[in-house]
Amino acid sequence: MATRSLVDNPGTGRDGVSVPPVGWRFVDGEIGPWSHHRSALLALARVRFAFLLERPGCRLLVADEPAMTRHSYVMGDIGIDLDFDWRDYATSIMVCRITLDGEPPAGYLVNAGRQVRFHLSRVLPRQGRPPKLKRFKDTQEYLSDSFQLSMTSLEVDASRLRESIDQVIEVARQLFADASTRQLEPAMSFPQRTYVQVVPPPTLAAPSG
16 A cells, blocks of 8 residues: 655645535645635644554555545554545544445445444533534535534544543444344445545654643
8 A cells, every 4th residue: 555644735635626515626735715624624634643653563544635634543452433525524533444445335334234343422412402504595605514513523522532442442343243244225336436545754643631
């Protein structure tokens, strides 16, 4: 598997590929006027979730596509996926079952009729209700609210995960063991994403507290 430095450009989108909102286009892996939002989300995630790389054997795999980026922290048979959807600057954190090839599974929550991911909230329930987007008057206001919500969610979820990572892995293994006996519909198989293993610089460490 190829490797690259974490200080490399985290986005490798394809030039000229249109994504919502209509009229905005990827340029050098970024979405025009919102490139600073993309960089801010990825930078925050790299710092706040760096504690996972302190676990023995943990590897960071990155998949870049025109409309999304996924950071997968692989820890043996269990992984933590951070998905960034650049169409609306939303983020989601999931727990996945790592394949025998040592990579995150194809698909989203289900692949080939099997549950391969659970949202973090299923494994580590939140206290109270998460904040919701307000009504928005236009696309820019919606994207701005979505971005702020994603930044807040990354901070909160990283803190909760840091405190409970051993519990999360244990609960996830039990959930996947239970799910392995169930066949889900539709039993579609999805193509695997292309992942690159990222090597963090020695100076990158999660802040204490």
